[in-house]
Amino acid sequence: MQHFVLIDGNSIANRAFYALPLLSTSSGLHTNAVLGFTTMLLKVLEEMKPTHLLVAFDAGKVVFRHSDFTEYKAGRAKTPPELSEQFPLIRELLDAFSISRYEREGYEADDIIGTLTRLADENGWKTTVITGDKDMLQLVSDHVTVALTRKGVSEIELYGTAEIQEKYGLTPRQIIDLKGLMGDTSDNIPGVPGVGEKTALKLLHEYGSVEEVLNNIDRVSGKKLQENLRTHAEMARLSKQLATILRDAPLDIEMEQVSYRGYDSAVLTQFFRKMEFKSLIPKIATADAAPAHGEGEAAGGEEAAAFSYEVVDAGSLDRFAAKLTSPMSLIVEMDGDNYHRAPIIGFGVACDDTAFYVPYEVACDWPAFREWLADETKEKHVFDGKRDTVGLAWHGFTLQGIRFDLYLAAYLLNASESNPVLHEVAAQHAAVKVAADEDIYGKGAKRALPDAAVISEHAARKAAAVWQCVSAVKQEIAAHQLEQLLAELEEPLSLVLARMEHTGVRVDGERLLQMGRELDEKLEEYTNRIYELAGTSFNINSPKQLGEILYDRLNLPVLKKTKTGPSTSADVLEKLAPYHPIIDTILHYRQLGKLRSTYIEGLVNEINSKTGKIHTIFNQATTATGRLSSTEPNLQNIPIRLEEGRKIREAFIPSEEGWYILAADYSQIELRVLAHISQDENLIDAFRKGMDIHTRTAMDVFGVPEEQVTSLMRRQAKAVNFGIVYGISDYGLSQNLNITRKEAADFIERYFAVFAGVKRYMEEIVKQAKQDGYVTTLLHRRRYLPDIRSSNFNLRSFAERTAMNTPIQGTAADIIKLAMIRMQDELVKRGLKSRMLLQVHDELVFEVPQDELQAMQQIVPDVMENALPLDVPLKVDVHYGRTWYEAK
The missing domain is CATH 3.40.50.1010 (5'-nuclease)
Known part of the structure; x- marks a missing residue:
């Protein structure tokens, strides 16, 4: 066909x-x-x-x-x-x-x-x-x-047609009617004022077309909507006409003129050379394209010359050792993704046009290779140095001398494409072809070790690819002014994180189990209370049975329907809370249940049996803003709003007898960064005077002196302060504060009247993002925004909010990263035994011997508050205790 x-x-x-x-x-x-x-x-x-x-x-x-x-x-x-x-x-x-x-x-x-x-x-x-x-x-x-x-x-x-029906409930031709009613801001098609996608879909589901909607205006619900449809009927017809392809x-x-018979590889190669697309040339160099009609094998993609490498054994050690005097790329091949547990299989090593594979057994028995790995003067290029450093440390190896981390460099070049993988980076910058790891080992339950020859070639190819990528990626890093961010922030930080991961944090497993038993008792209490309020017993965890209780038995209003019936999701239940006391009880029951299953059981399972510690993985190249995250387990999401959640931190203890946990937390760092970036005079003045920023905001917005600021005023001011950082809308603020959209809009308008510098910053950063296609932090970290000029209103609006927030959140992330690097330097320089254990959002957690407590209470805030000079002071709160819970 x-x-x-x-x-x-x-x-x-x-x-x-x-x-x-x-x-x-x-x-x-x-x-x-x-x-x-x-x-x-x-x-x-x-x-x-x-x-x-x-x-x-x-x-x-x-x-x-x-x-x-x-x-x-x-x-x-x-x-x-x-x-x-x-x-x-x-x-x-x-x-x-x-x-x-x-x-x-x-x-x-x-x-x-x-x-x-x-x-x-x-x-x-x-x-x-x-x-x-x-x-x-x-x-x-x-x-x-x-x-x-x-x-x-x-x-x-x-x-x-099926996908359009499933998503919109329309036929393809009705997409024109949808545009006719709601318009399209990207093409300046007006539509009918007050009719968005939701309303337009509702009308079309009832009447089928623009014409039938206009023929049935009197039957449409809502006087304002009827008025708009009458007034703008001709514009709706015109909008549909404009939207019709x-x-x-x-x-x-x-x-017949558009038939496709393939390309001439020589012609295409010449064009790729002109564009300097060197990595694409091998993909098309040996054949004239894929056969146009789907016949035979896809042409192109074979390397111009067969890839060759050497497996190092006892007979070739000396010849290989001579190569180790030069800069080399290094791959540590492991059997598994979690490098805290994965066995090492071998090593890929490459330079220039030479690639080697060193089996793990050979490396273990070869002192010269161990020495090369540990030699700081021997230059190494890697893909994810933190992974390699920690993985090797678990097997008694030391890795030093990393001069370029391709993983971090690729992340900085496009942070929106999180967690770069080598085969994709290599496809852009290297001539040698590299398979995805899952293509070699399989995925999930199907994962298995292939033949040794397959592994050795795969590791050698990866090492060769890293070597080939470095020069081109370095040029791109330089072209985007990211050299300092890579060399002075991300690469040094990866070694700090490697040390933290390998050190780990001690967790009292027995205390966690005791918490689990306590939660079981509370869950039983809540279960009985729910049964009492419902007047019957049922499966609380069954959405169907819960829905029957809430909507059929207790006759609560149905606020939202799903395909399987009335919704029992958390957001819906929160809105139903005023209608019946059972709702708050169910919500608390759910929270306790999640604490029990996700955090108590989850943390117990992650305790290393040999060290008695949890060794989380800090993800350095995952978030588009530059913030760190953690996995296996995620220690950044332990819920602390509930007292039961906060108490989980009781199980986090020092690893040495008589030591303390010390926690240092930046105070309102994002708002302080906003003050600096926006240069808003009122924000700067408040922070310089050391005022409570939410109280100051309430004073300015409501026009009252400090003593007249009520708790409600401060709460509203706090919601706006933090909401502004994320580009909050009047609708979002109205939901947060449970007020009308008009009240929320008035509040935001008053805020911007007082903090005019903030408003100016937001307008200018969006304008700049539309011009450049990206935004930057104070340390020049970039985030590209491909939807900033999208024709889709929702996509464009999200990109605009992202443009406002990223320089703030990203700079805050950069500040705490700088603080971590400098803090580790201070610990080493002063010869302190204290250890940095965790980074959680804006907080650093240490374990400290008693005789260093006083010094650390001075050093930590001094380093953190001076990590990056701003026009407003940074403030750090420091607390300590026998557990992480006591340190808050």
Whole structure:
């Protein structure tokens, strides 16, 4: 069967541009959109194997729709010049791929695609449309599928008629009616004021089309909605007309002209060299593309020369040892993901065009290799130095001399793509091909060790890939001014975290078990209380049975329905709390149950039987803001709002007799960073005077002196202060404070009137993000925002809130990371026995001998408060006790 793939060129180019860092060639030519487009094309050719292929572009700014509505697409932000300059290169790329492209003056790419899908449909062809624009969903039919891009252009979500019905409850053609009612801000299609997606869907589910909605205005619920529909009826009809993709555009192209027969690898290689896409050349160097009609094997992708490596044994030790005097890349191959428990299988080592594999048994019996690993003067390039350092430490090896950590560098280049994996980084920057670990070992229950030859080649390939990647990645790090952040923050921090992980924190398992027994007693009390309030016994953990009790037996109002009946989710139950005392009891029961199963049992299972400690993994390259997280177990999510949750910290104790736990916590660090970044005079003044910031905010917003600030005023001010950091809306604030949206909007308006610098910062940072495509912290950590100019309001709004928050939250994360590095340096420099154990949000936890308590109470806050100079003072609260619980 013929498979026609149609690509929305402008949409894909735009998403590729914002999804990738702003890459450029050595001559300064920007190429990130071209690279993203290229990887998408290679994936399409490999996975979809099209028989026909075309990329459609918009031809100009003025199209036939402007004659109907002159404001069509008015207000769109100007295309960044860094993207504009890449469109000719993308057209050149398509020519190198021998892919047809088409544009027509007066028409949009949508109309070209719409017309060609109709023609393909009439011929019975299977058609796939690749786009980032949901408007295209109206083209879906039995033969036409729309692939919407996600995560830039790296992932797609396929929509057929069933998927549209499941998500929207509509037919594909009703997508036009949806746009007619709700409009589209990205195209400046007005729609009907006051009608968003939710209302529009409700109307269409009842009446089916814009026309039928307008014919039944008198039956529509809500006087305001009826009034808006009457007043703007013509605009609704026009909006539907504007949103309708043309299916009969006058195209001067025949279907046979878009057949795809593959590319000339020599031509494509030449283009890749011009773009400096060196890592892509091996993928297409030996063959002329995948056969166009899905026949045979996918061409391209074989390395130009066979990969070779040497397995080191007793007979080759001397020859291999001579290589160890040079800088080398190192891979520590382990059997498992948790490097605190995983056995070491062997080592991949490489430099220049030479790669080796050292079996673990050989390494253990070879003192020279152990010495090389531990030698600080021997330069090593690694992929995740923390993992390697800790994993080796558990087996009695010392690793020093790490000069470049490819894992951390890849993370800094695009923090939104969290937790980089080597095979993906290598695909971008190395000639040698590397398989994913799960392709070698399997996944989950199917994981198993393959033959030794497979493992040795895999480890050697990984080492060679790391070596090949380093130069190119270093150049990108330099181009994005990230050298200092990598070399002076992230790489030193990884060694501090390695020490903390290997040290671990002692946990009293018996105390945890006792807490579990206490919780069991409380759970039984709550169970009996719930039965008493319900008037019968039932399975409290069954949503179905709980729903029957709440809605059938107790007749509580149904606030939300799911596919299986009225909802019993926590957010719904919280709103039902005023209606019956059983609700609060159920919510508390659930919280205690989660404490019992997730935290008590979970922590007991994570205690290392040999050390009596928990050795959590600190994830350094997971969050887009730069904050650390922890897993196996997650010690950052122990709930502390409930007293029962806080008491879990009683089980965390010093590892030495007579020692103490000392906890140091930054006070309102994000608000202090906000004051510095926004340069708001009132915020700066409050912090410099040491005032309670929530009280000061209440004073300024409500216009009352300090003594007249009530607890309610302070609570509302606190909600706004922390909400502002996260770009809170009037709706979000109204939910937090249980007030009306109008009251919340008034509160936010008064806040911005007082803190004008904060408002100015938020407006300017969003404007800057739309211009640059990313935002930065004070230490130049970048976060790319591919949806900042999205046509989807929700995606764009989220990106705008992210733009406001990331410089604040990211800078706060950078500050505590700096503090950790400098704190460890102080411990070593002063010869102290105290140890840093944990980082939890804005808190550092230490274990301290009694004779160092006084010194540590001075050193810790001094280091933390001076980690990064700001225009307002940083403040740290320090407490200590025999347990972590007592230290709070």
